Amino acid sequence: MSIVSFKGTREGLAITLGEGVWHDxxxxxxxxxxxxxxxxFFQGARVFLETGERALDVTQIEELIALLAQxxxxxxxISGEAATQDAFQRVRATMPAPPETLPLEADASPPGALPxxxxxxETHALLxxxxxxxxxxxxxxxxxxxxxxxxPGAQVIAEGDVIVWGKLRGVVHxxxxxxxxxxxxxxxxxxxxxxxxxxIARAPDAFGKRARHFPEVARVREGRIIVEPWIGx
Amino acid sequence: MPGRIITIxxxxxxxxxxxxxxxxxxxxxRRGQRVACVDADIGLRNLDVVMxxxxxxxxxxxDVVEERARLRQALIKDKRLPELQLLPAAQTxxxxxxxxxxxxxxxxxxxxxxxFVLIDSPAGIELGFKNSIAPADQVVIVVTPEVSAVRDAxxxxxxxxxxxxxxxxxxxxxxxxxxxxxxxxxxxxDVLEVLAIELLGIVPEDETIITSTNKGQPVALEDRTAAxxxxxxxxRRLLGEDVPFPILGDSPGLLDRFANLxxx
Numbered sequence: 172m173s174i175v176s177f178k179g180t181r182e183g184l185a186i187t188l189g190e191g192v193w194h195d196x197x198x199x200x201x202x203x204x205x206x207x208x209x210x211x212f213f214q215g216a217r218v219f220l221e222t223g224e225r226a227l228d229v230t231q232i233e234e235l236i237a238l239l240a241q242x243x244x245x246x247x248x249i250s251g252e253a254a255t256q257d258a259f260q261r262v263r264a265t266m267p268a269p270p271e272t273l274p275l276e277a278d279a280s281p282p283g284a285l286p287x288x289x290x291x292x293e294t295h296a297l298l299x300x301x302x303x304x305x306x307x308x309x310x311x312x313x314x315x316x317x318x319x320x321x322x323p324g325a326q327v328i329a330e331g332d333v334i335v336w337g338k339l340r341g342v343v344h345x346x347x348x349x350x351x352x353x354x355x356x357x358x359x360x361x362x363x364x365x366x367x368x369x370x371i372a373r374a375p376d377a378f379g380k381r382a383r384h385f386p387e388v389a390r391v392r393e394g395r396i397i398v399e400p401w402i403g404x
Numbered sequence: 405m406p407g408r409i410i411t412i413x414x415x416x417x418x419x420x421x422x423x424x425x426x427x428x429x430x431x432x433x434r435r436g437q438r439v440a441c442v443d444a445d446i447g448l449r450n451l452d453v454v455m456x457x458x459x460x461x462x463x464x465x466x467d468v469v470e471e472r473a474r475l476r477q478a479l480i481k482d483k484r485l486p487e488l489q490l491l492p493a494a495q496t497x498x499x500x501x502x503x504x505x506x507x508x509x510x511x512x513x514x515x516x517x518x519x520f521v522l523i524d525s526p527a528g529i530e531l532g533f534k535n536s537i538a539p540a541d542q543v544v545i546v547v548t549p550e551v552s553a554v555r556d557a558x559x560x561x562x563x564x565x566x567x568x569x570x571x572x573x574x575x576x577x578x579x580x581x582x583x584x585x586x587x588x589x590x591x592x593x594d595v596l597e598v599l600a601i602e603l604l605g606i607v608p609e610d611e612t613i614i615t616s617t618n619k620g621q622p623v624a625l626e627d628r629t630a631a632x633x634x635x636x637x638x639x640r641r642l643l644g645e646d647v648p649f650p651i652l653g654d655s656p657g658l659l660d661r662f663a664n665l666x667x668x
Contacts, residue, residue, distance in 0.1 A: 302600055304562030305555050322558050322598055323551075340598075 175199045179297060179311045183217030183247065188225055197234065204242055216244045222251030232262045296331070303327060303341065312348075323363055329353070335360075342366075351391040356401050360387035365396060372396040407438070409511050409521040410642070411540035415556030417527030419548045420577040420607070423617060425524040426454045427624035427632070431639030433488035434624070437519040440479065442491045442511065444536040445526040446501055449493035456620020457482065457490050466494035469506045475513055484625060489518075499531045504538035511539035520642075529563060537564065543572040544604060549579055549590040554598055561601060573604040575638065580609045581652045605638035607631050608652045 174191040177184060188196055204213055218239055227235075227249075236246050249259045297311040298318070305324025309315055314331035317339075325341035327333050330348040332355070339357035344366040346353030351368035360383075364373045370391055386401035412425045422445075429441040443451035446466065452458045460480045463473035468491070475491075482488035491514070494501060514521045525536035537543060543564045547557040557574075564572045576595055583589035592606060610631035616623045623632035624639075630652070637647045 301565075304565075305558040307562050320598075320600065324555050324558060338597075 175203055177203065179313070180219075183219060184213065184244070185219045185221060187221040188223065190223075190225070193231060197238065200235075200238060204238070213242045213244055216242075217247045218244050220246060220249045220251070222249060222255050224252065225255070226252045227255045227258055229258045229262055232258055236262065294331070297329075302337075305341075310347075321357075321362075332356070354388055354390045356386065356388040358386050359384065360389065360398060365389055367391050367396055370394070370396050372398075407515045407517075407519045407521055409515060409523065409539050409541045410544055411444075411523040411525055411536050411542075412544045412546060413525035413533060413536060413560060414527065414546045414553070415529060415560040416547075416553045419546050419553050421527070421546050422450045422454050422524050423613060423622075424544075424546050424575060424577065424607075424635070425451060425522050426622045427635035428639055428642070429455075429488055429520075429522050430482075430485065430622045430624040431636045432520050432522075432642065433482070433485040434636075435639060435643065436487065437643070438487045438517070439520045439522060440489050440491060440514045440518040442514070442521060442523045443493035444507070444523050444532060446493045446532065447495065447498045448526065449495050451524045452480075452490060452492045453620060454617050455482065455490055455622065457492075458620070461492045464492045464494040465510070466497050466501045469502050469510060475510070499526070499535065502535055504535055507535045508539045529560060533560075533563075537567060537569070540569060543569055544575060545572050545599075545601070546575045546577050547595060547599070548577050549584075549592075549595055551590070554590070554595055558599055561599060571601055573602045574599060575605045575607065576603070577607045578609045579606055579652065603649070604641055605634055606649060606652065607634040607638075 174189045174196050176187045176189070178187070179185075186200075220235070232246075232249075239246055249255055294313055296314040296316050297309070298316050299309050300318045302319045303309055303317060303321045303325040305322055308326040308328065309317070310328045312330045315327055315329040315333050317327065317333075317335045317337065320337040321327055321335055321339045321341040321343065323340045326344070327335075327341065328344045328347045330346065330350065332353050333343050333345045335357035337357070338359040338361065339355070340361050340363065342364045343355050343362045345355045346368040347366075349368050351370065353367055355362075355365055355367065362374065364371065366372075367389065368391060372389070387398050388401040389396055389398045412421050412428070414421050425441055429439045433439045441451060441455065442465065443449050444465070445451070449464075452461055457480050463478035465478070467473040468475050468478045479489045479491055482490065511521050511523070523536050523540065526532035545557050545560060547553050561572055574596070576592055579592070580589055584591040592603070596603060608630045610623070610629055612623055612629045613631050623629045624635040625632070627633045627636050640647045
């Protein structure tokens with residue numbers, strides 16, 4: 172029932188506004204942006220707004236821009252109704268620093284520059300600290316780490332690896348952009364379906380299957396997904 | 405002190421939301437609480453039948469919302485328990501006849517007069533569900549020990565968690581201890597392992613529910629049956645009592661039947 176949803180992409184952060192009163196949308200956005208731990212994640216992000224059927228006027232867009240600016244986030248594009256697009260163009264025309272002068276693309280790293288303490292090859296990951304329940308989807312352009320369970324009916328889709336510190340029983344897709352070097356690891360690895368890159372493996376159909384009670388990891392080896400005990404590397 | 409608004413929901417249909425609402429209402433009223441049961445399943449009303457009050461309906465929830473009737477006129481007093489009242493759903497309208505705002509106002513009005521407002525939510529996760537959840541102070545999820553019901557419950561819990569409500573509580577309904585023992589049914593631990601929310605009660609499968617539902621005589625009017633006793637325990641837990649979860653025998657067990665014979 173969340174009115175505002177976030178999705179990390181290579182280009183930045185995609186924010187989708189759902190149905191509801193404008194006031195509620197703003198409140199939800201503020202709440203999401205100020206969630207503990209969220210700030211460092213959102214800081215400096217470039218934002219793509221998906222407004223769906225909602226028509227935004229100039230004032231509303233200005234409100235959004237001001238709100239995002241508090242986290243040093245910039246609104247770079249809006250996809251939605253023509254009226255909304257027009258309003259956005261008008262707002263842009265009046266803005267002192269047009270966002271299109273910002274360096275778009277260039278690096279494939281998720282929002283925010285990496286601190287210098289990162290070694291080469293190290294990157295940001297999306298940390299999900301809750302149970303991912305049926306009907307919920309976690310999607311990220313990098314690695315996803317879930318501290319909690321991924322229940323049947325839930326989806327975790329990452330362009331990098333997926334690590335679940337808990338029971339993984341939903342549908343998981345690592346290397347969703349085609350990377351077959353991605354891996355899936357979980358304390359209890361019992362997904363409904365497991366995909367790495369373009370490979371798909373599914374749980375055995377046998378009834379009453381019992382998950383093994385030790386951590387396992389799934390990788391692609393010689394074109395097939397194989398699962399083995401997770402004992403360091 | 406204003407009352408508590410508790411919404412009983414499940415996602416999946418047929419798991420016992422209406423039966424649970426009626427029986428928890430009865431069990432609370434038997435303990436002296438003023439209870440209003442609200443049937444939010446507009447278009448498919450049932451709660452009145454289960455409570456045996458169908459023939460007394462004059463006005464309904466939609467009449468109140470559309471101001472054709474005052475709340476007091478639409479509320480039906482239970483024929484057995486003076487503290488228990490029912491606000492029936494409209495049968496000739498659809499879910500879209502009310503919105504969240506109207507439900508919140510209605511329930512807040514009821515809250516002033518009652519200790520508990522129990523909302524019987526329709527199945528599904530659409531409009532009727534959203535209307536039922538909007539006014540809730542607390543959400544109770546009913547689930548049966550079946551994979552499909554647990555899946556739907558999990559979905560609903562996710563929706564409730566996303567809506568700024570406190571974590572919902574769980575009732576496991578229609579548990580069959582003998583089947584659990586034979587490993588043919590999910591047990592309490594299996595269900596809780598997936599759903600990971602606080603357990604409010606376990607209600608065993610009980611044939612008397614079927615007859616009592618048909619007759620409009622909720623089992624919780626007495627503690628004689630296994631299900632009736634289970635609903636009474638749930639009511640006590642809602643009132644803040646620390647009631648242990650008994651290990652359920654087969655219901656109705658041979659021993660219980662004998663015991664019941666002698667008690668009659």
